Amino acid sequence: MSVIIKNLSYVYSPRSPYETRALDGISLEINDGDFFGIIGHTGSGKSTLINHLNALARVQKKYNENATLEVCGIDLTAKKPNLKLLREKVGMVFQYPEYQLFADTVKADVGYGAKNLGLDKEEIEIRVRDAIAKVGLNYDEVAERSPFELSGGQKRRVAIAGVIVMRPELLILDEPTAGLDPRGKKEILDLVHSLKQTCPTIVMVSHNMDEVADCCNRVAVLGGGKVTGIYAPQELFAHRELINSLGLELPTVTELAQYLAQRGLPVSPSVIREEELVEALLKR
Amino acid sequence: MSIISVKNVSYIYNEGLEDEVTALTDLSFEVEEGEFIALIGSNGSGKSTLARLLNGLFLPSDGKITVNGIPTVDKKRKFDVRSTVGVVFQNPDNQMVATIIEDDLAFGPENLGLPSEEINRRVDWALDCVGMNGYRKKTPTRLSGGQKQRIAIAGVLALMPKVLVLDEATAMLDPRGKKEVMDTIERIREKEGMAVIMITHFPEEAARADRIIALHRGHKVIDEHPRTALTDVDRLRAYGLDAPLPARVAHTLKTRGVNLDGNILSADELAEALCRL
Numbered sequence: 001m002s003v004i005i006k007n008l009s010y011v012y013s014p015r016s017p018y019e020t021r022a023l024d025g026i027s028l029e030i031n032d033g034d035f036f037g038i039i040g041h042t043g044s045g046k047s048t049l050i051n052h053l054n055a056l057a058r059v060q061k062k063y064n065e066n067a068t069l070e071v072c073g074i075d076l077t078a079k080k081p082n083l084k085l086l087r088e089k090v091g092m093v094f095q096y097p098e099y100q101l102f103a104d105t106v107k108a109d110v111g112y113g114a115k116n117l118g119l120d121k122e123e124i125e126i127r128v129r130d131a132i133a134k135v136g137l138n139y140d141e142v143a144e145r146s147p148f149e150l151s152g153g154q155k156r157r158v159a160i161a162g163v164i165v166m167r168p169e170l171l172i173l174d175e176p177t178a179g180l181d182p183r184g185k186k187e188i189l190d191l192v193h194s195l196k197q198t199c200p201t202i203v204m205v206s207h208n209m210d211e212v213a214d215c216c217n218r219v220a221v222l223g224g225g226k227v228t229g230i231y232a233p234q235e236l237f238a239h240r241e242l243i244n245s246l247g248l249e250l251p252t253v254t255e256l257a258q259y260l261a262q263r264g265l266p267v268s269p270s271v272i273r274e275e276e277l278v279e280a281l282l283k284r
Numbered sequence: 285m286s287i288i289s290v291k292n293v294s295y296i297y298n299e300g301l302e303d304e305v306t307a308l309t310d311l312s313f314e315v316e317e318g319e320f321i322a323l324i325g326s327n328g329s330g331k332s333t334l335a336r337l338l339n340g341l342f343l344p345s346d347g348k349i350t351v352n353g354i355p356t357v358d359k360k361r362k363f364d365v366r367s368t369v370g371v372v373f374q375n376p377d378n379q380m381v382a383t384i385i386e387d388d389l390a391f392g393p394e395n396l397g398l399p400s401e402e403i404n405r406r407v408d409w410a411l412d413c414v415g416m417n418g419y420r421k422k423t424p425t426r427l428s429g430g431q432k433q434r435i436a437i438a439g440v441l442a443l444m445p446k447v448l449v450l451d452e453a454t455a456m457l458d459p460r461g462k463k464e465v466m467d468t469i470e471r472i473r474e475k476e477g478m479a480v481i482m483i484t485h486f487p488e489e490a491a492r493a494d495r496i497i498a499l500h501r502g503h504k505v506i507d508e509h510p511r512t513a514l515t516d517v518d519r520l521r522a523y524g525l526d527a528p529l530p531a532r533v534a535h536t537l538k539t540r541g542v543n544l545d546g547n548i549l550s551a552d553e554l555a556e557a558l559c560r561l
């Protein structure tokens with residue numbers, strides 16, 4: 001089991017007029033090998049939750065007397081958990097990760113995390129080459145270039161390479177395709193799929209239901225700091241009312257499929273892929 | 285008369301230096317009053333450069349842009365140009381200048397030197413346009429992304445522009461925020477008859493416009509009605525762009541031998557065409 005969360009709560013600005021309970025008794029488990037989606041509208045607690053997974057947000061004693069938070073075998077409710085080890089095991093790709101690029105060359109930027117692990121030079125070199133190849137860039141072309149002169153999609157790849165260079169057991173992606181054009185989106189999605197081979201357990205936060213439908217095998221829905229349910233994508237998106245009540249949207253494909261079904265065409269309302277929809281319409 | 289005229293405009297970054305980049309090449313088009321244009325193109329196609337040229341933040345390296353008859357290079361009339369063409373950018377957090385919303389909205393009109401009653405009236409009106417009357421005395425920091433972006437739009441509206449340029453104004457918002465902003469824009473357009481130029485990566489948003497302009501590597505490659513612009517799936521793909529889903533599905537079905545008529549753009553049209561089979 002990669003992540004075990006039981007009864008986790010978190011309060012921002014406690015004892016002030018702005019006190020907000022961002023997490024309110026969250027329980028969920030993420031299995032090894034899951035591609036686990038977390039959805040919910042803005043303010044539902046998604047970011048607070050994933051920030052707990054690599055201890056950017058620490059378990060608040062006061063509100064968590066009976067809570068469990070175990071990530072990659074490390075107990076984060078302990079008094080002094082091994083955070084260094086945790087951050088080696090959990091790789092976090094933030095929203096707009098390209099804003100975090102800083103080094104003069106792609107090679108130095110990607111290698112930064114590996115260097116901080118205390119690896120020797122040869123090992124760093126091997127890992128940097130490997131990480132750059134895994135995000136689909138050509139090492140010889142980009143290694144010595146400044147990350148800032150690359151395109152938006154390429155910058156994001158470099159930023160992701162800087163995380164997978166640490167070879168994390170658990171990879172967390174926060175809105176990995178936000179702000180990219182359709183081609184950049186597709187490239188990053190293909191990359192995300194291929195990362196599954198390198199890093200078997202992935203957690204992804206997304207507002208884009210098309211991507212959730214495309215990638216995830218299980219999806220947790222958050223609302224008001226609570227888990228309202230955990231579903232397989234087909235099961236989730238067949239519940240139109242549930243999705244609407246959460247202020248979310250259906251994947252565009254499911255939306256169209258349900259519309260066509262309503263107009264009397266023989267299409268299942270739980271279709272989540274464009275090819276499935278086309279096949280169903282062709283059979284007719 | 286057209287409100288904006290772009291004639292043979294080119295724009296080169298770092299002109300004359302070794303890292304010079306041509307962002308736009310020989311671009312020409314006119315924007316009519318009240319028109320709703322969606323400007324599409326993949327990253328690096330020159331869309332944002334164009335947005336900055338339209339209100340004189342950048343000046344053309346070659347060619348000429350006039351706004352309401354005023355050339356954007358006319359430094360003396362810079363304020364006239366900027367109050368005619370208002371630009372809203374992607375990140376709402378970068379567009380707030382004050383800690384109280386009414387001060388933020390008053391910032392533009394104050395700089396135009398308007399009397400305070402007029403400023404007050406405009407702040408009220410702008411808040412009303414974006415549906416946020418109750419927020420006049422509040423602080424922007426505790427708003428949601430969609431609300432912040434509506435305040436950023438209100439800040440531009442307070443200048444009473446004739447053209448509103450939105451540079452991926454919904455890109456950083458969640459679905460609810462996107463919808464809020466799109467509905468706001470459509471309401472303002474209907475009520476105030478403002479022209480809107482919307483830069484977007486979302487084909488479904490673009491389909492709402494009256495006219496599509498597509499840029500590719502700094503050249504204008506499409507300038508048509510959405511009906512033709514957004515249904516030619518192969519051409520869009522060649523420029524790294526995507527068609528709305530119903531158009532894509534119709535296209536795939538046609539290539540797989542299904543006999544569908546016409547250029548299908550909406551879900552409704554797709555359903556009609558399929559039911560007719």
